Amino acid sequence: KAGVTQTPRYLIKTRGQQVTLSCSPISGHRSVSWYQQTPGQGLQFLFEYFSETQRNKGNFPGRFSGRQFSNSRSEMNVSTLELGDSALYLCASSVGQGADGYTFGSGTRLTVV
Amino acid sequence: QKEVEQNSGPLSVPEGAIASLNCTYSDRGSQSFFWYRQYSGKSPELIMSIYSNGDKEDGRFTAQLNKASQYVSLLIRDSQPSDSATYLCAVHGSYIPTFGRGTSLIVHP
Numbered sequence: 135k136a137g138v139t140q141t142p143r144y145l146i147k148t149r150g151q152q153v154t155l156s157c158s159p160i161s162g163h164r165s166v167s168w169y170q171q172t173p174g175q176g177l178q179f180l181f182e183y184f185s186e187t188q189r190n191k192g193n194f195p196g197r198f199s200g201r202q203f204s205n206s207r208s209e210m211n212v213s214t215l216e217l218g219d220s221a222l223y224l225c226a227s228s229v230g231q232g233a234d235g236y237t238f239g240s241g242t243r244l245t246v247v
Numbered sequence: 248q249k250e251v252e253q254n255s256g257p258l259s260v261p262e263g264a265i266a267s268l269n270c271t272y273s274d275r276g277s278q279s280f281f282w283y284r285q286y287s288g289k290s291p292e293l294i295m296s297i298y299s300n301g302d303k304e305d306g307r308f309t310a311q312l313n314k315a316s317q318y319v320s321l322l323i324r325d326s327q328p329s330d331s332a333t334y335l336c337a338v339h340g341s342y343i344p345t346f347g348r349g350t351s352l353i354v355h356p
Contacts, residue, residue, distance in 0.1 A: 167343065176348035177291075177335070190343050224290055232344045233279050236337075238290040 136161065138227045138239035146245045152213040155242045157225030159206050163237075165189075165230060166208040168200060171222040171241075180223075182232070183208055215246045249274040251338050253347035260354055266323040268350050270336030273317070279339035280312055282321045285349065286332045295321060326354040 139158040147153050159166050168180040179192035183202035200210040212219055222243050226236035250273040260266045268282075279298055283291035297303045297310040297319070309322040319338070323330055333349040 169346075177346040179343055179345075182343055222290075233339050235279075235281050235293045235296050236283075236291075236344070237293065241290050 138225055138237050140223075140225050140239035140242050142242060143240060144243045144245075146247060147215050148247055149215055149217060151215050152211060153215060153244060154209055154211045155223055155225075155244075157208045157210075157227075157239055159208070159225070159227030160237055163227040163229055164206055165228045165232065166202055166206065167226045167228070167232060167236065168208070168210050169224045169226060170194075171224055172220075177224070180210065212244075217246050220244060220246045249338075249340065249342065249345050251336055251345050251347040253334075253336050253350045255348060256351040257353050258350055260326050260352070262326060262328060262354055262356050264326050264354075266326045266330065266352055266354070268321040268323075268334050268336075268352065270319045270321075270338075270347055271317055272319070272336075272338040272345075274338065274340045274345070275314075275317065277314075277317075277338045277340040279344075280310070280319045281337040281339070281344070282308075282310060282319075283335040283337060283346075284332045285335060291335055323352075326352075328354050328356055330354050 165184045167182040170178045182190040202208045222241045225239040282295040285291040295310040307324045311320045335349045336347040337344045
Protein backbone atom coordinates (compact mmCIF):
# COMPACT_ATOMS: atom_id res chain seq x y z
CA LYS A 135 0.00 0.00 0.00
CA ALA A 136 1.10 3.56 -0.56
CA GLY A 137 3.03 5.21 2.24
CA VAL A 138 2.80 8.69 3.63
CA THR A 139 3.32 11.29 0.92
CA GLN A 140 4.72 14.71 1.71
CA THR A 141 5.12 17.51 -0.77
CA PRO A 142 7.25 19.32 -1.61
CA ARG A 143 10.46 17.54 -0.61
CA TYR A 144 12.55 20.71 -0.53
CA LEU A 145 11.73 24.37 -0.19
CA ILE A 146 13.79 27.52 -0.03
CA LYS A 147 12.00 30.62 1.21
CA THR A 148 13.04 34.06 2.34
CA ARG A 149 12.32 35.59 5.71
CA GLY A 150 8.84 37.00 6.01
CA GLN A 151 7.29 34.72 3.42
CA GLN A 152 4.78 32.03 4.19
CA VAL A 153 4.79 28.38 3.23
CA THR A 154 2.28 25.54 2.98
CA LEU A 155 3.29 21.90 3.31
CA SER A 156 1.10 18.97 2.36
CA CYS A 157 0.74 15.44 3.69
CA SER A 158 -1.34 12.51 2.47
CA PRO A 159 -1.53 9.74 5.10
CA ILE A 160 -1.74 6.03 4.53
CA SER A 161 -5.17 5.02 3.27
CA GLY A 162 -7.41 4.30 6.24
CA HIS A 163 -5.31 6.29 8.71
CA ARG A 164 -7.32 9.12 10.17
CA SER A 165 -4.66 10.62 12.41
CA VAL A 166 -1.99 12.95 11.07
CA SER A 167 0.67 14.50 13.27
CA TRP A 168 3.30 17.03 12.33
CA TYR A 169 6.79 17.27 13.79
CA GLN A 170 9.69 19.65 13.35
CA GLN A 171 13.13 18.10 13.45
CA THR A 172 16.32 20.08 13.95
CA PRO A 173 19.78 18.89 14.99
CA GLY A 174 19.64 20.87 18.19
CA GLN A 175 16.11 20.10 19.37
CA GLY A 176 15.31 16.70 17.93
CA LEU A 177 11.71 15.91 17.08
CA GLN A 178 9.33 18.58 18.33
CA PHE A 179 5.59 18.02 18.19
CA LEU A 180 3.62 20.64 16.27
CA PHE A 181 0.04 19.37 16.15
CA GLU A 182 -2.16 16.36 15.65
CA TYR A 183 -5.33 16.06 13.62
CA PHE A 184 -7.93 13.33 13.80
CA SER A 185 -11.04 13.32 11.63
CA GLU A 186 -10.53 16.98 10.65
CA THR A 187 -10.23 18.12 14.28
CA GLN A 188 -7.06 19.36 15.93
CA ARG A 189 -6.67 17.09 18.93
CA ASN A 190 -3.39 18.36 20.33
CA LYS A 191 -1.04 21.24 19.78
CA GLY A 192 2.59 21.61 20.70
CA ASN A 193 4.40 24.61 22.05
CA PHE A 194 4.89 26.57 18.84
CA PRO A 195 3.87 30.16 18.05
CA GLY A 196 0.64 30.96 16.28
CA ARG A 197 2.54 31.40 13.02
CA PHE A 198 2.33 27.64 12.75
CA SER A 199 -1.09 26.34 11.82
CA GLY A 200 -2.61 23.35 10.18
CA ARG A 201 -5.76 21.69 9.02
CA GLN A 202 -7.08 18.33 7.91
CA PHE A 203 -9.51 17.65 5.12
CA SER A 204 -12.31 15.10 4.92
CA ASN A 205 -10.06 12.71 2.97
CA SER A 206 -7.55 12.86 5.88
CA ARG A 207 -4.99 14.84 3.88
CA SER A 208 -3.41 17.52 5.97
CA GLU A 209 -1.64 20.80 5.39
CA MET A 210 0.48 22.89 7.66
CA ASN A 211 1.19 26.54 7.14
CA VAL A 212 3.96 28.73 8.51
CA SER A 213 3.54 32.46 8.12
CA THR A 214 6.13 35.22 8.47
CA LEU A 215 9.02 32.80 8.17
CA GLU A 216 12.05 33.23 10.38
CA LEU A 217 15.57 31.85 9.91
CA GLY A 218 14.96 29.55 12.89
CA ASP A 219 12.12 27.82 11.05
CA SER A 220 14.67 26.07 8.85
CA ALA A 221 14.15 22.41 9.63
CA LEU A 222 12.88 19.08 8.42
CA TYR A 223 9.10 18.93 8.76
CA LEU A 224 7.77 15.44 9.18
CA CYS A 225 4.25 14.20 8.82
CA ALA A 226 3.30 11.06 10.73
CA SER A 227 0.30 8.90 9.97
CA SER A 228 -1.36 6.52 12.40
CA VAL A 229 -4.60 4.64 12.86
CA GLY A 230 -5.22 6.12 16.27
CA GLN A 231 -3.45 8.88 18.16
CA GLY A 232 -0.01 7.42 17.76
CA ALA A 233 -0.62 4.71 20.35
CA ASP A 234 0.06 2.11 17.65
CA GLY A 235 3.15 3.89 16.37
CA TYR A 236 3.70 6.22 13.48
CA THR A 237 4.53 5.86 9.83
CA PHE A 238 6.49 8.92 8.79
CA GLY A 239 6.60 10.58 5.43
CA SER A 240 9.90 11.48 3.79
CA GLY A 241 9.63 14.99 5.11
CA THR A 242 9.90 18.48 3.69
CA ARG A 243 13.27 20.16 4.09
CA LEU A 244 12.58 23.88 4.57
CA THR A 245 15.41 26.37 4.32
CA VAL A 246 14.73 29.99 5.19
CA VAL A 247 17.27 32.50 3.90
CA GLN B 248 7.14 18.34 31.31
CA LYS B 249 7.20 14.77 30.07
CA GLU B 250 10.74 13.77 29.20
CA VAL B 251 12.45 10.94 27.38
CA GLU B 252 16.18 10.67 27.88
CA GLN B 253 18.69 8.90 25.69
CA ASN B 254 22.46 8.95 25.59
CA SER B 255 23.32 10.78 22.38
CA GLY B 256 26.36 8.58 21.72
CA PRO B 257 27.88 7.74 19.42
CA LEU B 258 27.78 4.14 20.50
CA SER B 259 30.42 2.28 18.55
CA VAL B 260 30.34 -1.52 18.34
CA PRO B 261 32.18 -4.02 16.15
CA GLU B 262 30.31 -5.99 13.52
CA GLY B 263 28.71 -9.09 15.02
CA ALA B 264 28.49 -7.66 18.54
CA ILE B 265 25.37 -6.84 20.56
CA ALA B 266 24.42 -3.17 20.59
CA SER B 267 22.49 -2.02 23.66
CA LEU B 268 20.50 1.20 23.47
CA ASN B 269 18.79 2.66 26.51
CA CYS B 270 16.01 5.10 27.25
CA THR B 271 14.40 6.45 30.42
CA TYR B 272 11.12 8.32 30.66
CA SER B 273 9.43 10.48 33.25
CA ASP B 274 5.70 9.89 32.71
CA ARG B 275 4.58 6.94 34.86
CA GLY B 276 1.28 6.87 32.98
CA SER B 277 3.01 5.93 29.74
CA GLN B 278 1.47 2.94 28.03
CA SER B 279 3.15 2.46 24.66
CA PHE B 280 6.83 2.43 23.85
CA PHE B 281 8.53 2.53 20.49
CA TRP B 282 11.90 2.40 18.84
CA TYR B 283 12.48 4.17 15.54
CA ARG B 284 15.53 3.95 13.34
CA GLN B 285 16.59 7.00 11.36
CA TYR B 286 19.29 6.85 8.73
CA SER B 287 21.12 10.04 7.92
CA GLY B 288 19.01 12.22 5.64
CA LYS B 289 15.98 9.96 5.96
CA SER B 290 12.82 9.97 8.06
CA PRO B 291 12.30 7.77 11.15
CA GLU B 292 11.10 4.21 10.63
CA LEU B 293 9.24 2.25 13.30
CA ILE B 294 11.16 -0.94 14.14
CA MET B 295 9.79 -2.07 17.50
CA SER B 296 6.84 -1.45 19.76
CA ILE B 297 6.31 -2.79 23.27
CA TYR B 298 3.39 -2.35 25.60
CA SER B 299 3.95 -4.62 28.64
CA ASN B 300 6.82 -5.38 30.97
CA GLY B 301 9.37 -7.88 29.76
CA ASP B 302 11.05 -8.67 26.48
CA LYS B 303 9.77 -8.63 22.93
CA GLU B 304 11.86 -10.16 20.19
CA ASP B 305 11.67 -9.56 16.45
CA GLY B 306 14.50 -11.04 14.44
CA ARG B 307 17.78 -9.53 15.62
CA PHE B 308 15.97 -6.91 17.68
CA THR B 309 14.80 -7.27 21.28
CA ALA B 310 12.93 -4.53 23.12
CA GLN B 311 12.88 -4.61 26.90
CA LEU B 312 10.49 -2.69 29.13
CA ASN B 313 10.60 -2.13 32.88
CA LYS B 314 7.80 0.18 33.92
CA ALA B 315 8.78 0.18 37.59
CA SER B 316 12.19 1.58 36.66
CA GLN B 317 10.74 3.66 33.78
CA TYR B 318 13.28 2.14 31.46
CA VAL B 319 13.16 0.88 27.90
CA SER B 320 15.99 -0.70 25.98
CA LEU B 321 16.71 -2.04 22.53
CA LEU B 322 19.19 -4.82 21.90
CA ILE B 323 20.51 -5.47 18.43
CA ARG B 324 22.19 -8.84 18.09
CA ASP B 325 24.78 -9.64 15.42
CA SER B 326 25.10 -5.94 14.60
CA GLN B 327 25.76 -5.12 10.96
CA PRO B 328 27.22 -1.96 9.38
CA SER B 329 23.75 -1.41 7.88
CA ASP B 330 22.46 -0.93 11.45
CA SER B 331 24.47 2.28 11.69
CA ALA B 332 21.83 4.94 12.26
CA THR B 333 20.24 7.07 14.95
CA TYR B 334 17.76 5.22 17.16
CA LEU B 335 14.90 7.21 18.61
CA CYS B 336 12.96 6.13 21.66
CA ALA B 337 9.33 7.29 21.79
CA VAL B 338 6.95 7.04 24.71
CA HIS B 339 3.19 7.45 24.48
CA GLY B 340 1.06 8.25 27.50
CA SER B 341 -2.22 10.05 27.69
CA TYR B 342 -1.06 12.86 25.49
CA ILE B 343 0.99 12.37 22.32
CA PRO B 344 4.23 10.48 21.77
CA THR B 345 7.31 12.11 23.21
CA PHE B 346 10.57 11.40 21.45
CA GLY B 347 14.04 11.23 22.85
CA ARG B 348 16.81 12.96 20.92
CA GLY B 349 18.20 9.65 19.77
CA THR B 350 21.36 7.60 20.13
CA SER B 351 23.78 7.41 17.23
CA LEU B 352 24.96 3.85 16.61
CA ILE B 353 28.05 3.10 14.55
CA VAL B 354 28.80 -0.51 13.64
CA HIS B 355 32.33 -0.84 12.31
CA PRO B 356 33.58 -3.80 10.24
